[in-house]
Every structure is written in structure tokens, then in C-alpha cells.
Amino acid sequence: MNTRQKISAITVLLLVTIGIIMGLKQGPASPSQFYINYSPMAKTLLPKNFSFTRYLGEYIGNNVGIFMVLFFLGSVFPPVIFDMLIYNFMAITRMALYLGANTTIYVLCMHGIYELASILMVSWCSLSLFILMIQELIHKGKYVADFGLEAKVLAISLGTLIGAAFIEGWVTPLLWR
Numbered sequence: 001m002n003t004r005q006k007i008s009a010i011t012v013l014l015l016v017t018i019g020i021i022m023g024l025k026q027g028p029a030s031p032s033q034f035y036i037n038y039s040p041m042a043k044t045l046l047p048k049n050f051s052f053t054r055y056l057g058e059y060i061g062n063n064v065g066i067f068m069v070l071f072f073l074g075s076v077f078p079p080v081i082f083d084m085l086i087y088n089f090m091a092i093t094r095m096a097l098y099l100g101a102n103t104t105i106y107v108l109c110m111h112g113i114y115e116l117a118s119i120l121m122v123s124w125c126s127l128s129l130f131i132l133m134i135q136e137l138i139h140k141g142k143y144v145a146d147f148g149l150e151a152k153v154l155a156i157s158l159g160t161l162i163g164a165a166f167i168e169g170w171v172t173p174l175l176w177r
Helices: 003-026 053-073 079-099 101-139 148-176
Strands: none
Touching (some): 003 079, 053 148, 101 148
């Protein structure tokens, strides 16, 4: 791992830590601030004829949209990455404080852990690309860039986000029946 990649990884971890600390400082979220659709209470919150399968395209579109925003906009304007990472991990921490340990593990094991891992991967790639572009501008094309590792991580990240959408659409509802 080169210096650019290490700086990107440290930045991502720092942003996640800031988000968790902010979530801990704010305390548990009230139920009105998030929709608990993966908790044991889901059977009472969702209508009986509710099916995630018909929303599968929406889930895939949402996850791919997150990927696109984080990578394309984040590589040009990193505060987008900062905002998304801090906000997401703050919200997850607040939700975890409200739900408790057992239910939080249940929520993350559904599909959330795959989404979070993918968001971290694409954020790392975006920051690495941003640093690479700055290096290219400073050295006026004399800097030889290698973006091979990041390209592989991006492909894995996109596949993971699509996999999370399938889990959200087809696996999660089976656990409620």
C-alpha cells in the first residue's frame, strides 16, 4: 500500500470515528427519526401483504446511486464523502443505542454490514483518486499513477452493494415469516 492509499484509509477511519463519537454524544435516536424495519417489531410495523421483492429495483437503484455519488462526486469534492461517512455512522450509532446490542447485530447481519463495507471501500477509492489527481496536477503529468488496486476494490464494492440489495429484497423478508 503506497502513501496515497494509507492517507485515504486513515482519513476514512477518522471520519467513521468522528461519526461514532458524534452519535454517542447525541445519544439514542427517537423512534420517529428512523424506520425500524429490521427489528423484531417489523411484523407489527409492516402490512401483511408487504413484499420487498417488488421494491428490489428501488433498492438496487438506491445502492448504485450511493456508489455513484460517493465515487464520482466524492473524487472531485471530498466533503461529500466526509458528510456521508460521518452522517451514516452517527445515525447507525444512535440507532444502536436505541435498539440495544442484540437487535443491532440482527440489523447489521441482514444486509447492513455489506452496505457499510461497500461504502467504506468506495470512500477509500474516491479519496485515493482525489489525492492522485492532486499529485498529477502538482507534478504536471510527471507523476506516474497506478489505480489498479482501487479499480479492483471499486468492482468488489459495486458487487457488494448490489448483493446487499438482493439480501434486502429477498432474504430479509424470509426471516419474518
